Amino acid sequence: MWPDALAIEWGTWIATVLIVYSAAAFAAHLALALLASDEVGAQRRRQLLTDPLHLFGSSQAPAISILVPARNDARTVVEAVRALLRLDYPALEVVVVNDASSDGTLDRLIAAFELGASKRAPIASVPRGSVRGVYGAPHVPALTVVDMAKPGSRARAAGFALAYARHPLVLVADAGTVLERETLVRLALPFYEDTSVAAVVGVVRPSNGSVIERGNVTFCGRPASRIARFQTVEHLRAMLSQRLAWGSEDSVFLVPGTLGLFSRDALRAVDGFRAGNMGDDVDVCMRLQREAAKNRKRAVVRCVSGAVVWTRVPESLRVLARQRSRWYQALAEALWFNREMLFNARFKVRHGLAFLFHVVFELYGPVIEVVGQIALVVLLCRGDLDLPLFVVYFSVFIVGGTIPSLMAIALERSACPRFQRGSDLESLAVYALLENLGYRQITALWRIAGLWRALWRIRTWGGKSRRGRAAPGVEEEAKAAA
């Protein structure tokens, strides 16, 4: 008698907590979608007052260094560097760091650009023996290749690239991503207009199903792979809608590794990319906000909807699992390293709210959802849970997951319209619904795996993984050498 009553109470209690949690998540995501719409309206108005082509025809465009950390990217690196050198921007340099690749990445670069040994001196001190060689070519003065002696993390490679970069703005790009021709101009414009801008992020979109030639999207359609279609919906929701919303509140924490333009001085002030964690790009953004708050300064991290970068998303579950696990490990580590932003009077309320959102809904969301849903199914099978409560929970879960995604798809039309067929958008709308029936649960499991890896500090760089403490960063090595 007593155990049965307790079981029923427990079932009701768990279902109620999950319903409240899902409703709160829905409300938060809905609020973000509305904020994103408002921000797109504001950006459209700002756009009417600017003339990027005129401005960047002048000699006053702030110069940009594009840093490309590359490990075992022999297949794509030459085309990627060519595409970067062709970008529509008046003052540009590309610094590639070959992170001790074993597949001939460096040889391909040397052959393609006819590179020779360069005597380029680094700005920051570089530990002796850490750089095997620096390469350049007189006919491509905008390209520098740094060959590292030992492999390390992506952040460490970006740190080395930063030591050789010479321009006031810095962008870290992956060898596999394609920037649209005008992306750099759009990203740099806020730096041109406002002295307080510390970083600007753009929109990352899956290139699967699209044709991009020389930086121009000649065709944009839905991906052929179903897994990639789910990711397209996810990208629109998380990397367009949510980022625009947090951008409107100056609380962007998640800078995509593929598209964040930073002020070099601002990066220096926070000691650049920290090699000790996986989420160098997430972490650096949070540190920028922390540093600004400490010095009672305003540091703006803007999100520009018109600046688009295209990247191929995984089409196999195995690769996707590894990527998601890595992303959430990065998020977990960055949130942990910057935990002082929570409940701290020195930071703005909106920063605290953004941090809380990421902790409650992004970090612990998968654990709560997966454990809760398994518990509900078990309790229902045992007869310890009322069916109506079960139905209410899943209704809130599905509606709450679908509506923000649908709003994000609608936002695509106004913020950065690239899809050319209405049928593609309709198809994605169907995937916004289907996402809640299996895909979300599977990705939640991968995210939990990422949390686990964060807990045990297991490191990865691209496809390879190794356990233990991360390789120290440039500064740390320099100190050790001294």
Place this chain on the structure above:
Amino acid sequence: MANPAAEKWLGQLQGALAERMDRWAAAINVIAGPGLERGTEARSEAEQVSGAFERFIDGAIPAEEMVQTVSGARPDPFWAALEAFSDAASAEEWRRLASPLLLAPEVVRESRRLRHLSSWRRALAARRVGLLEAPEMCEPLRKAMARGPERVTIQAALALSRIGDLPGLAWLLQHPDATARRTRRQLVTMLEGFGPDAAGELRTAIAGGKAAAPIHVAAIEVLGLHGDAASVGALEKLLREGALDARVAAARALGRIGALESGAALIGALEDEAWQVRAQAARSLGAIPAAANVAPLAARVGDVAWWVRRHAAYALGLHGGAGREALEEIAQHSQDLFAADIAREALQQLEWSDQIPGGFASVA
């Protein structure tokens, strides 16, 4: 209203409400989406307007017919077509087109919007009206500029710079707070737009010897860009006595002017306490090739700051044989490894200079 404070408060409230309404309207437009049909209609309307402009320029239709044709267009396609045409037309064609367009109803309406309650709408009106580069618009643009806020001020100032309105420039230079949050680069572009005739106003603005406000620092840069030899004395004074930003800008401007007599002032600036000034002075000395500059520059290749070493080494590269000899000496015999490294880099760039697009000067 009798009470000016209440009147001001009411004006601010109305402005804020108008601002919010504008923003919500834009947000609703975003949620509703532009719609493919509406987009196509707007494009075809803009093409019609552009066609009328082209026919008028070719002499196929008279001014009255052109104005009548474009008067039927909706505001957004009209201004989009005008802006696109302004990029393509020559200065003479643009003057011919702008004059009759001042009578077009949409232009008259837009110039009235310079007094709109919403500051964003005033800023957009200033930008659009400024496209016409008509002196008749100077007065209302100056009023909008003075009323602010900053985004209206900057748009009106850009419009006035296209017209070359010197009273507008004088107001800007006398009210540095109005543009205090804008970047130096944007202010330089704006001041440069006023043209070389504005040099007198700019010289007056920096004559005090302080020039700490962003717009005054931008004025220093623009004097350098114009190669204004008459401002050398004032710039040298700023290089000695100005604030940090002003000293850096003055060093850069003196290098751009390239007057031989500035060499001594720039050599003096190589001893400045701020590395930014030393670096810029070294770079500017590269543009003033004189034998007397070689030794001070060679000494600076061993500076503690990387940028000073870099600019000094590359400046030596621009000093011909004597500079190259100094670099070789440092590269081979200097005990300072950092100095030797940067000297070797500069020497390699000199070796490569035949193959570098634009030559050595383009990388220095």
